[in-house]
Structures are given as C-alpha cells and as structure tokens.
Amino acid sequence: MRFPTGPELPVDEVLPATAQGDPGSVRDGSPLAVGDERIVDFLTRVSRRLLAPALARRHPELGSLGFFLRRRELVRAVERLRAALDPQTLAFPRGVVFHIPPANVDTVFVYSWALAALAGNTNVVRISPRSAAAADTILEVLNESLTEADPVVARTQRMVTYGHDDAVTAHFSARCDVRVVWGGDGAVNAVRRHPLAPAARDLTFPDRSSFAALSVAGWEVATPAARRDAVLGFVNDAYWFDQAACSSPRAVFLVGDAGRAEAVRAEFVGLLGVAARERGWEVDAAMAVEKRVGAYGLAADGGVAAMAFPDNLVAALHLRTPAAAPRHWLGTGTFGFVTVPDLAELVPFVRRRDQTLTHFGFEADELREFARQLAGRGIDRIVPFGAALRFAPVWDGYDLFREFVRLVTVDA
Numbered sequence: 001m002r003f004p005t006g007p008e009l010p011v012d013e014v015l016p017a018t019a020q021g022d023p024g025s026v027r028d029g030s031p032l033a034v035g036d037e038r039i040v041d042f043l044t045r046v047s048r049r050l051l052a053p054a055l056a057r058r059h060p061e062l063g064s065l066g067f068f069l070r071r072r073e074l075v076r077a078v079e080r081l082r083a084a085l086d087p088q089t090l091a092f093p094r095g096v097v098f099h100i101p102p103a104n105v106d107t108v109f110v111y112s113w114a115l116a117a118l119a120g121n122t123n124v125v126r127i128s129p130r131s132a133a134a135a136d137t138i139l140e141v142l143n144e145s146l147t148e149a150d151p152v153v154a155r156t157q158r159m160v161t162y163g164h165d166d167a168v169t170a171h172f173s174a175r176c177d178v179r180v181v182w183g184g185d186g187a188v189n190a191v192r193r194h195p196l197a198p199a200a201r202d203l204t205f206p207d208r209s210s211f212a213a214l215s216v217a218g219w220e221v222a223t224p225a226a227r228r229d230a231v232l233g234f235v236n237d238a239y240w241f242d243q244a245a246c247s248s249p250r251a252v253f254l255v256g257d258a259g260r261a262e263a264v265r266a267e268f269v270g271l272l273g274v275a276a277r278e279r280g281w282e283v284d285a286a287m288a289v290e291k292r293v294g295a296y297g298l299a300a301d302g303g304v305a306a307m308a309f310p311d312n313l314v315a316a317l318h319l320r321t322p323a324a325a326p327r328h329w330l331g332t333g334t335f336g337f338v339t340v341p342d343l344a345e346l347v348p349f350v351r352r353r354d355q356t357l358t359h360f361g362f363e364a365d366e367l368r369e370f371a372r373q374l375a376g377r378g379i380d381r382i383v384p385f386g387a388a389l390r391f392a393p394v395w396d397g398y399d400l401f402r403e404f405v406r407l408v409t410v411d412a
Helices: 036-052 053-058 064-066 070-084 108-118 133-146 149-156 168-176 185-191 216-221 223-241 258-278 285-300 363-374
Strands: 087-091 096-100 122-129 156-162 178-182 202-204 209-214 250-254 304-311 314-318 333-340 354-360 381-384 403-408
Touching: 036 053, 036 064, 036 070, 036 108, 036 149, 053 064, 053 108, 053 133, 064 108, 064 133, 070 108, 096 108, 096 168, 108 122, 108 156, 108 178, 122 168, 133 178, 133 354, 149 156, 178 185, 216 258, 223 250, 223 354, 250 258, 258 304, 258 314, 258 333, 285 304, 285 314, 285 333, 363 381
Parallel strands: 096 122, 096 178, 122 156, 178 202, 209 250, 209 354, 250 333, 314 333, 354 381
Antiparallel strands: 087 403, 304 314
C-alpha cells in the first residue's frame, strides 16, 4: 500500500524533479504556499472520512486524527503562525521534508506529515512494512480523498513502503531540507549516519518516558463520577499502543499525605481494572508473562517494596522512592506507585528524556509552579488524564508547524 497508488517507482523518481532545491514547486500551476487552500481542502476531506461512524467503529484511535485535521483546526494553525510574525517577516515552505515514523504508533506519521504539507512542503513519508492495520486504513482514506483533490497533492505528497534499506534512506536524506525521525534512540542514531545537505536539519523524537500525578486531596474531594471519568481517561492514556507510546504513563505519583494515599491508591487500582475491562482491553498470556518478568526485574534492582497482580490487566508495583519509577516499558498495564508530599519532590527526579505528565486533582497554579521549578530541564507537556495521546502542534518542545516554514525578512 502506498500513496498515491500506482506502480512501484524507482527511488530517484519518488521526488518530483522540480522539488530539488525549489520549495513547493510543481510542474504545472502555482507552487504550494503556507496554508495553501488546495492542501487545506484535501486534509478536510480526509478528516471527514476519518470521522465517518463506520470507520470510527473499526478504528476508534483515528477519531482524534480526524478532529486534528478539521478545517477549523488547520486554519487556526495558519492564523496563529501569521499572528506571531511581524509585518516585515514572510513565511514560505522549507522545501522537501522526509519523515521516518515508528512502526509501533501507526498514526503519528499523519500528524507531522499534515503539518508539513499545510506549510506547503513536498513530503516523502516512509511507512514501515510492520505498520498495523490502522496505517493501511489511513492510506486507503488518503487515496480515496485524492480523487477529489487538486493534482498538486499527488505530485508533491508521497508515502512509500520499504524495508531497512540504507541506500534508500541515504538517497532521501541527501535530498531533503528537513528530516523528521521518530523512534528509539537507536533508530535516531542509525538514521543520523546518513548525512543531510549542509543547510538541512533534523527534527528527532527519540526515546521518551512519561508519568502521571494524582493529587490525594483532589481525589478525596472529587465525586464518584469524576473519579470514574478520571480513571477512564487514564486507561485511554495507558492502554492504547500497549502502553508503549512515548506519552503513556508508566508510574503514578500520589501527591499528598502518605497516611491517606494508600486508600486512594487502592480505589484507583480497583477502578482501573474495571475501566480497562469495560473498554474491551485484553492482555494475553504472553503479555501477562512479560509483565511479571518486567516487574520482577525491577524488584531485583531493589526499587519495589511490594507488588500485586489483581488480574492480567493490571500490575501494581509499590515503589520505595520516586527514583525507582520505571522509564522503560515493563508490559501493558504495569504501573509503579509511589507517594510524595508535593510536586516539588519530583523536580530532582525529572530528566530531559521525560516528556508528558498527566494529572488529576491539582489547581492550575500548582502545575504552573511545578513547570517553573523544572525550568525546562524535562517534561514538555503537562496535561489532564485522558489527553496523553492527544497530539498537538507543539510536541516534545517543538512548535512543529513553525519548524516546517522558512522565515524571510523584508526591511523596506
């Protein structure tokens, strides 16, 4: 499966000839511009198809993508960029953007590609042969939407599948203006072996880790309905993509009085298993074994005081200190729990690789003060339970749309 559909192309024919060193160029008609209406129209059609009830039932994870691509959101992104520029500054496409997304999160490539296309760039996206069914569905939707699109879309936007072929990756790397690399540290370093043109640059999204913070006092004053909703949001954060997404929490920090935290933790874990089962999540025997191996491995390092496996869906590890919180994946539904008196206690624990902190029960001022104390040394996103996987134009500290444009100043 590829986009646009058609016969296989030699690697040197994937990029339009006019794309080389000529941002947004096409063989016929006008070049693409930032916020080009032809791209907006195409992405809007894609959005409508993704939000169709029949497809949403088959792939509910594509609903968020459909909302992200709505015309209103696209226009807002363009307006936000233009509002931030002074009258002497103009925005243009950077040129060719080469995307290498991960195989395990098979929708992420659409977000970065859509923003790069909205910025008027020619794009080449490598789709892994190991991508899951959702990636194939997205490609089908893109090709269906292409029948109503301006021909410029097919000429400037390419999605191709190839294995780990260094020669192909090197070819696209040498010809792009921006290379977007998603994946683990090893994947990023492997791609970086292939040189870019001197004026080109990388946007990299390497290994990241994420956590959750639950206010003991905030939980106690919440209504039963609010508690259930919070847990449902946490389930969505954790169980999509088998808890392997960079923004999925792997530990829960209970913030507040230690004497009251145990009751909160017990209720939270109980509701967690119920909510995961209600949402239809299942953990097979192999994953259940994987979770126990991961949990016992963490315990062998001395960081676990006790552990409980209520069922295959949840493994709850009682950690001795915040430093014991796992940054690596231990298996779907495995969570470390540790109590701290306040958010400030987490500041020494945070590292640059830490990405998302999901939260429940805190006041906005508490969260802002925590971010100020971190001073940018780690944690790029602080979002409520249920929003961990909600993609935003600002991701991992990058304002992606702005990264995909070139700014030109004109001082008259």
